[in-house]
Amino acid sequence: xxDTAIKGVPAEDDPRHRVPxxxxxxxxxxxxxxxxxxxxxxxxxxxxxxxxxxxLTLLGTLGAMIAYLxxxxxxxxxxxxPVFWGWPIVNFVFWVGIGHAGTLISAILFLTRQNWxxxxxxxxxxxxxxxxxxxAIFPGIHIGRVWLAFYLFPLPNQMQMWPNFxxxxxxxxxxxxxxxxxxxxxxxxxxxxxxxxLRDRSVHxxxxxxxxxxxxxxxxxxxxxxxxEKAYLILAGLATPLVLSVHSVVSFDFAVSQLPxxxxxxxxxxxxxxxxxxxxxxxVSLMVPARQFFGLKxxxxxxxxxxxxxxxxxxxxxxxxxxxxxxFIAWYSGxxxxxxxxxxxxxxxxxxxxxxxxxxxxxxxxxxxxxxxRRSIPIMMVVAVFVNxxxxxxxFVITVTSLSRDFLPSSWGYFRPTAIDMLTFAxxxxxxxxxxxxxxxxxxxxxxxxxxxxxxxxxPSHGHGHGGSHE
Amino acid sequence: xxxxxxxxxxxxxxLLLPPMFVMGGLYAVxxxxxxASPDSLVVGYAPKQPIPYSxxxxxxxxxxxxxxxxxxxxxxxxxxxxxxATCMNCHTKIRSESPKLAxxxxxxxxxxxxxxxxxxxxxxxxxxxxSAHVTKGIGCVECHGRVDQMEVVTVVKKLSMGWxxxxxxxxxxxxxxxxxxTNMAWTPPEGGVDPALLRTVHxxxxxxxxxx
Numbered sequence: 001x002x003d004t005a006i007k008g009v010p011a012e013d014d015p016r017h018r019v020p021x022x023x024x025x026x027x028x029x030x031x032x033x034x035x036x037x038x039x040x041x042x043x044x045x046x047x048x049x050x051x052x053x054x055x056l057t058l059l060g061t062l063g064a065m066i067a068y069l070x071x072x073x074x075x076x077x078x079x080x081x082p083v084f085w086g087w088p089i090v091n092f093v094f095w096v097g098i099g100h101a102g103t104l105i106s107a108i109l110f111l112t113r114q115n116w117x118x119x120x121x122x123x124x125x126x127x128x129x130x131x132x133x134x135x136a137i138f139p140g141i142h143i144g145r146v147w148l149a150f151y152l153f154p155l156p157n158q159m160q161m162w163p164n165f166x167x168x169x170x171x172x173x174x175x176x177x178x179x180x181x182x183x184x185x186x187x188x189x190x191x192x193x194x195x196x197x198l199r200d201r202s203v204h205x206x207x208x209x210x211x212x213x214x215x216x217x218x219x220x221x222x223x224x225x226x227x228x229e230k231a232y233l234i235l236a237g238l239a240t241p242l243v244l245s246v247h248s249v250v251s252f253d254f255a256v257s258q259l260p261x262x263x264x265x266x267x268x269x270x271x272x273x274x275x276x277x278x279x280x281x282x283x284v285s286l287m288v289p290a291r292q293f294f295g296l297k298x299x300x301x302x303x304x305x306x307x308x309x310x311x312x313x314x315x316x317x318x319x320x321x322x323x324x325x326x327x328f329i330a331w332y333s334g335x336x337x338x339x340x341x342x343x344x345x346x347x348x349x350x351x352x353x354x355x356x357x358x359x360x361x362x363x364x365x366x367x368x369x370x371x372x373x374r375r376s377i378p379i380m381m382v383v384a385v386f387v388n389x390x391x392x393x394x395x396f397v398i399t400v401t402s403l404s405r406d407f408l409p410s411s412w413g414y415f416r417p418t419a420i421d422m423l424t425f426a427x428x429x430x431x432x433x434x435x436x437x438x439x440x441x442x443x444x445x446x447x448x449x450x451x452x453x454x455x456x457x458x459x460p461s462h463g464h465g466h467g468g469s470h471e
Numbered sequence: 472x473x474x475x476x477x478x479x480x481x482x483x484x485x486l487l488l489p490p491m492f493v494m495g496g497l498y499a500v501x502x503x504x505x506x507a508s509p510d511s512l513v514v515g516y517a518p519k520q521p522i523p524y525s526x527x528x529x530x531x532x533x534x535x536x537x538x539x540x541x542x543x544x545x546x547x548x549x550x551x552x553x554x555x556a557t558c559m560n561c562h563t564k565i566r567s568e569s570p571k572l573a574x575x576x577x578x579x580x581x582x583x584x585x586x587x588x589x590x591x592x593x594x595x596x597x598x599x600x601x602s603a604h605v606t607k608g609i610g611c612v613e614c615h616g617r618v619d620q621m622e623v624v625t626v627v628k629k630l631s632m633g634w635x636x637x638x639x640x641x642x643x644x645x646x647x648x649x650x651x652x653t654n655m656a657w658t659p660p661e662g663g664v665d666p667a668l669l670r671t672v673h674x675x676x677x678x679x680x681x682x683x
Contacts, residue, residue, distance in 0.1 A: 158509050159632035217477045 058430020102128025360390025
C-alpha cells in the first residue's frame, strides 16, 4: 500500500493491488449485522408490502390464465398453423436462459477462484432457481392436456408407451430437471452456515425453530467446515458442465429439427452465450435496486457491478457475432431456403422484432466499453433492462419467424399473440417476483460466510502473531 | 448452550428416515403398479344385465355358435348385439312364459332394443375392428375368455394398450385356423399351428393403427 502511485492511473486501477471486495472498513461483525439484519428486521418495510402485493396480483393472474387455459384449451393462445410454438416456448427459453447466471457465478467462477462472486452468488443462485421454476411452467401447460404432463417422463405404464428418446424435447426434461436439482442443492447447501447464523441470532421462537430446522444442526466446527468445503467443491464440479449443457440441449429443440433458420450447428454455443448474457442482465437489474433498498452497498460494491457489466459486454458481443455468423453461413451455404429464412428474419414481416433484438442485444451493451458507463447505476439499469427485452425478442425471432414461413408458401402464416398470451407471460413475472421478494425478506441475501473470508480480518493470514504476514 | 440445535430425540427419528424412505418408495411403486394396473381396475368387471342371460347355458351347454347372435362379428368393426327378434326365434316356443324373459317380450312387442350393459368397453379413442381379427384367425376366447363357461359375462383380460401390443408384436400364440375361431375349447395341435398361418397376418404397431 505504500507504493507510489503510477502516474495517470487512478489508485483503484493499479494492477499491483487487488480491488477490495467489500467496502474498506467492513468487518466480520458488520457483514453479519448488515446481511442478517435484513431478515431480522421487526417491521417489514412498507415498500416490500407494496411490491409483494403487485407480485401476488401478477401471480394470481398467472393462475387465472392457466385455469382459463385448462378449461378452454390451447386455442386461447395465438399459436396457429404453422406457428405451433408461440409464446409458451419463447417464454420457456427466456426463463431458462435467465437461470444461467446463477450456475456460472456459483460453479465456474468458484472453480476459477473469482473471489468477487462471493458478494453476488447467493442472489444469483436464488434468481436461477426462481427463473427455472417459471420456465418449468411453460412446457407443462404447452402440451395442451396438462393432466397428462407425466407423459414427459419415461414412466413404465400399461400402454407400454415411452417418450421418444431421440427427441430433444425429452432431453430437455432431463437437462432442465438436472439443472433445477443441482442448482437447488447448491443454493441450499451453501446457505446452511448462514442459516445457522440466523438461527443463533434469532430471538423469536418460531424463527429459531425454522432456521434451526433449515440449518440442519450446523455448529460450525472445523470438521463440519472441512466437509462443507469439500462438498461445495464437488457440487461446483458437477454444476460446471451444466452451465454449458442445459442451454445446449434447449438449443437442440430447434437445431435438431430441419427447419431453415433452426437447423444450424452454431446454436448450442450461441444459446449458451445468450443465456449467460440474459442471466447477468437479470442479476444486474435485480441487484441494483436490492442493494440500494436493503443497504447492501458495502458488500455488493460498484466493483461487483462493473465486473458483471464486463461479462454482459463480452457475452453480448458473442451473441452479436453469432447473429452475424448465422447470416454469413446462410449466404455461404448457397442453400436458397436458408438464405430466404435469414433475409426474411431481418426484412420480412417480423423485421421489427429482429431489429429490436439487434439494437437491444448487440448495440446497447457496447456502451460498456466505457468505464464511466460500466460504473454508472442509471446506465447499467437501462442496458440490463434492454438486454432482457432483447433476449426475449431473440427467442421470439428464432421461434416465430422460422415457423411462420413454412416450406410451402401456401401454408405461410402470421403469428399474433392474444391477451391471454401476454397476461400469462406477465403472470410468470409474478411468480418470479413473489419468490424473489420472499427470499429477500426471509433468507440471507449475501453469502455471509464467504464474504467474511474477503475482508482482511477474515483472511487466514490475519495477524495471530504467527510471524510474517503473507500480504 | 441455549442455541437451537436438534434435540437428542431427533437422533432416533434420523435412524427411522432411511427405512421410511425405502418403504415409502416401495409403497408408492406398489400402489401404482398394482393399484392402477388394469388387473385391478378392469379385470373382473361383471355388470348386472337387464335379463339374466346365461352364456354358459346357450353357448356352452346348447352349443349355439357365437355368430348366431353376434352376427356381424366377422363382417364389421362391431360384433353387434342381437335384436330381440333373434331371441324370439326360439323363445316364442321355449320358456315363452318365463318371468325372467318378461323384458324380452316387452321389448319385442314394442320393437325396442334390450338395454344390455356393455362389458368389454374400449375407450372411445381406440379403433378396434372385430372382423379384422376374427377373419385372420384370432379366436374369440383370446380376448373374451371362456364365455361358454360364464353365467355372467366377466372381463378376464386386461384390455390395456400394452396388452394389445403384446399380441400385435407377437401374434403367433393367439393364432388358430380361421374355421376354429369360435371354438372356445380349441387347443393348438402338437408342434403349434401351421406356420403358413403366420404369414397371413400383418399386425401393425404404429399409433394410427388404433388411434385414427
